[in-house]
Amino acid sequence: MQFVKAAPEAKELRRRAGAWLKELRGRAGLSQLQLAQQLGLKYYTFVAQVENGFGRVPTESMEAWARALGVEPAVFARRLLSFYDPELHRLLFEVKK
Amino acid sequence: MTVIAFESKLPQRDGSWRAGELKAIMDSFAAQLSTGEAGGWDVGATEIGDPQFYLLGPLPHEDCILCISRLDRIYVLEDGAGRVLFEHNSVATLAERARSILQKKKAQIAVRATLLWCAVREMFKEKLDAMAGEGEELLVHFVPQLAAFA
Numbered sequence: 001m002q003f004v005k006a007a008p009e010a011k012e013l014r015r016r017a018g019a020w021l022k023e024l025r026g027r028a029g030l031s032q033l034q035l036a037q038q039l040g041l042k043y044y045t046f047v048a049q050v051e052n053g054f055g056r057v058p059t060e061s062m063e064a065w066a067r068a069l070g071v072e073p074a075v076f077a078r079r080l081l082s083f084y085d086p087e088l089h090r091l092l093f094e095v096k097k
Numbered sequence: 098m099t100v101i102a103f104e105s106k107l108p109q110r111d112g113s114w115r116a117g118e119l120k121a122i123m124d125s126f127a128a129q130l131s132t133g134e135a136g137g138w139d140v141g142a143t144e145i146g147d148p149q150f151y152l153l154g155p156l157p158h159e160d161c162i163l164c165i166s167r168l169d170r171i172y173v174l175e176d177g178a179g180r181v182l183f184e185h186n187s188v189a190t191l192a193e194r195a196r197s198i199l200q201k202k203k204a205q206i207a208v209r210a211t212l213l214w215c216a217v218r219e220m221f222k223e224k225l226d227a228m229a230g231e232g233e234e235l236l237v238h239f240v241p242q243l244a245a246f247a
Contacts, residue, residue: 010159011158011159012160014160018130032144032145033142033145033146036100037099037100038127040099041099041100042181043166043168043173043175044100044103044143045143045147045149045164045166045168045173045175046126046175046179047143048141048144048147049141049149049161049164049175049179050179051144051153052141052149052151052179052192054139054141054151054153054160054161054164055160055164055177055178056160056177056178057163057177058178058179059125059180061179070119088181
């Protein structure tokens with residue numbers, strides 16, 4: 001049984017999450033600066049950090065990100081969970097009763 | 098809240114670090130990188146070409162633990178959750194601060210581990226004392242009875 005996700009997989013998933021967020025931002029017609037403004041951040045650098053696949057959207061600010069990007073918060077959180085913690089996502093949403 | 102946007106006065110904003118900047122950053126994290134406390138590092142850029150340096154945590158996840166960005170003439174230090182930890186116009190000062198933040202973090206972890214160890218040891222000691230006390234009570238109770246049989 002494998003308990004620890006292989007490093008390349010975790011990094012690759014985070015990178016894909018970043019690409020998805022960038023795509024959402026593009027669809028919403030926002031620059032990184034405008035998104036940061038909507039999120040109440042002092043700088044726009046964190047948006048770049050997340051979109052480049054190095055940082056994660058913190059759980060406590062997922063709702064704000066979702067609303068700023070025009071996505072329903074539950075859908076947004078569920079999709080991010082599939083990238084950030086695929087095993088938990090599988091247990092919650094994919095395993096049949 | 099107003100996000101600070103920097104209009105560059107520099108001729109180029111190509112998302113790359115200058116050699117001297119990168120050296121100052123790398124020098125300050127050399128210890129963390131050599132001991133494995135940091136899993137590695139990488140660079141990237143914002144969409145308008147501000148360079149970013151990411152210090153990554155240990156394997157397997159290698160999440161970003163610190164991020165340094167250069168926005169025109171100011172350097173910004175953030176953690177992996179986007180909290181701004183420090184801002185300065187000297188990369189050397191900022192890198193030094195980043196190193197001290199990591200050292201402080203490490204010391205905090207060591208203190209927490211020591212406290213946990215002391216708590217566990219104390220708990221075991223209490224349990225052992227209680228068991229020893231029970232043993233003594235049993236002896237006091239049974240020895241006279243055994244003596245009567247003898």
